[in-house]
Amino acid sequence: MSELDNQLSLAIHGKPTAAVTYNRTASLKKMRFRENVLAYTFLAPSLFLFAIFLFYPILKSVYLSLHSTDPTGQVAAYVGLDNFKELFSSGLFWNGMKVTAMFSLLTVPTSILLALLLAALTHNLRWGKRGFQFAFSLPLVLAVGTSSIIWKFLFHPSLGMLNYFLGLAGVAPIPWLVSPEWALLSVSLMTVWMNLGFNYIILSSGLQGIPDELYESAKIDGAGAVTMFRIITMPLLSPTLFFVVLVSIISAFQSFGQINILTSGGPMDSTSVFVFSIFQESFINFRFGAGSTQALMLFLVILLLTYIQFKWVERKVHYQ
Amino acid sequence: MKKLTAGQAALYIALAIMAVLVLYPVIYTFFMAVMTPAQASAYPPYIVPHSLNLANFIQVFDLVPVGTFVGNTFLVSAIVMIGQLVTASMAAYAFAKMEFKGKALMFSLFVSTMMIPWEVAMIPNYLVIRNLNWLDTYQGLIVPFLATAFGTFLLRQFFLQLPKELFEAAKVDGCGHIRYFLFHVLPLSRPALGTLAVYSFLNMYNSYLWPLLITNSDKMRTVQIGISMLQYQESTSWNLVFAGISIVILPSLLLLVFGLKQLVRGMAAGALKG
Numbered sequence: 005m006s007e008l009d010n011q012l013s014l015a016i017h018g019k020p021t022a023a024v025t026y027n028r029t030a031s032l033k034k035m036r037f038r039e040n041v042l043a044y045t046f047l048a049p050s051l052f053l054f055a056i057f058l059f060y061p062i063l064k065s066v067y068l069s070l071h072s073t074d075p076t077g078q079v080a081a082y083v084g085l086d087n088f089k090e091l092f093s094s095g096l097f098w099n100g101m102k103v104t105a106m107f108s109l110l111t112v113p114t115s116i117l118l119a120l121l122l123a124a125l126t127h128n129l130r131w132g133k134r135g136f137q138f139a140f141s142l143p144l145v146l147a148v149g150t151s152s153i154i155w156k157f158l159f160h161p162s163l164g165m166l167n168y169f170l171g172l173a174g175v176a177p178i179p180w181l182v183s184p185e186w187a188l189l190s191v192s193l194m195t196v197w198m199n200l201g202f203n204y205i206i207l208s209s210g211l212q213g214i215p216d217e218l219y220e221s222a223k224i225d226g227a228g229a230v231t232m233f234r235i236i237t238m239p240l241l242s243p244t245l246f247f248v249v250l251v252s253i254i255s256a257f258q259s260f261g262q263i264n265i266l267t268s269g270g271p272m273d274s275t276s277v278f279v280f281s282i283f284q285e286s287f288i289n290f291r292f293g294a295g296s297t298q299a300l301m302l303f304l305v306i307l308l309l310t311y312i313q314f315k316w317v318e319r320k321v322h323y324q
Numbered sequence: 325m326k327k328l329t330a331g332q333a334a335l336y337i338a339l340a341i342m343a344v345l346v347l348y349p350v351i352y353t354f355f356m357a358v359m360t361p362a363q364a365s366a367y368p369p370y371i372v373p374h375s376l377n378l379a380n381f382i383q384v385f386d387l388v389p390v391g392t393f394v395g396n397t398f399l400v401s402a403i404v405m406i407g408q409l410v411t412a413s414m415a416a417y418a419f420a421k422m423e424f425k426g427k428a429l430m431f432s433l434f435v436s437t438m439m440i441p442w443e444v445a446m447i448p449n450y451l452v453i454r455n456l457n458w459l460d461t462y463q464g465l466i467v468p469f470l471a472t473a474f475g476t477f478l479l480r481q482f483f484l485q486l487p488k489e490l491f492e493a494a495k496v497d498g499c500g501h502i503r504y505f506l507f508h509v510l511p512l513s514r515p516a517l518g519t520l521a522v523y524s525f526l527n528m529y530n531s532y533l534w535p536l537l538i539t540n541s542d543k544m545r546t547v548q549i550g551i552s553m554l555q556y557q558e559s560t561s562w563n564l565v566f567a568g569i570s571i572v573i574l575p576s577l578l579l580l581v582f583g584l585k586q587l588v589r590g591m592a593a594g595a596l597k598g
Contacts, residue, residue: 046414050412050414057452057467058440061448062445062448065447145573149547154352260532
């Protein structure tokens, strides 16, 4: 007791209190410092890898886009904005934009609508639900490499199954991958199939998240299927739908594998999407400067598209 | 069970037709894989195989080193998966449970990397890997992918949901950050770690452009590149090509059967962030 009194009285006297608080702040400071060091140690591996394989490359891309390079990839000369001027004047950029935009228009809405329809139809199945879910999400796990090879055979002009089935139905064979009119459509058909799995799974789990009671009470109020879809499903699904649209557009602009395997950008550049054009310029023609210029433009286009969607489309999205 | 109404029957028929259409490329692959060479290149083509030529699955190993392709891909995917789990969980812990200077800045730096299309970094990365003499090596396939912003974000969201009281209690017991991270947070986060594991494994197993750029010997090829190279071989027996494809897609199909739940959860988490 007396000891405690002593301490208390001492504390009132000022000086020792300062020492105690000083000690406490010192150890607190030390703890904070230690936590800072530890936190950055935890971040270090990721930061280090990002720095080398992401941040440095972006800066290097800017640098390369202002230079011409020799076939070994060494910088040959500073050319200012010549790469950009050439990209625009040669029509390469606009052709790439046109093909990529067409490709996105052909694949994104079709794949999402189809997936939405299938997700809605399988949502309330009483039996066989798992089987259908397995079937419709299957393309998700198949890689672009193997899928493209399989489809290349299906598209084969004489031995391919697609033309054979068309023949059975009395339709003349279609020059799927070999005619400039059909090539982009064919690649899009395959891409819709490939993206179906992802879209189906995401939209299915979005539908799962809508409480059944809402439908029950709407039914009691006499709402039909279409009305329920319009006033319950659409608003509540809109965040998921927004996500799917965003991801689909970005991935359409990044498509490469199926193009490279099915058509190699041809015939007559009719399927030369953006990333294929970057690949061709950099790793076939070995013009790293020109390739980097295109890559930077792709970055800007994707950034712009994402910005537009967040700015204009997301306002219509209903978050709970 | 109620009787099936006409409408429901129509629904099931429509769904069954759709399912067959979606599954057809895979069914076709397995059918081709068991045909004889003559059947595989016959015209009119056989819709259903008239034989069960299982020897194809053995012969394909003589045609192309499928074993090496699959082995390479599994090795690379497994190391990347483990690496991503380590780097992402550490970074995620720092963001979720620690206070430090510049946290907001660092976090926005991480999030911003998710906005960068990987193709923009592709050319300089290729040059870096070439300068390191890592072309056609495992390091070249692995190291650029050891960190993941998406994974960090996914795990951070999960770590944030862990109750605060848990950390307070652990602190009272004299448990520091490192021990708390290793012995409390990680074991509790198995579902999220599982999701990231499946996601990153699948991503690596299926990647195409990067392995295409930096591998050029059969010894180093991954599955996707090796298989797609088959189309250039002259005098190829297509039944063998499809036997190879069947072997390659089998792990993915198994993953779909057993890991669908994990995958859905992971992608739903991804959807939430959007």
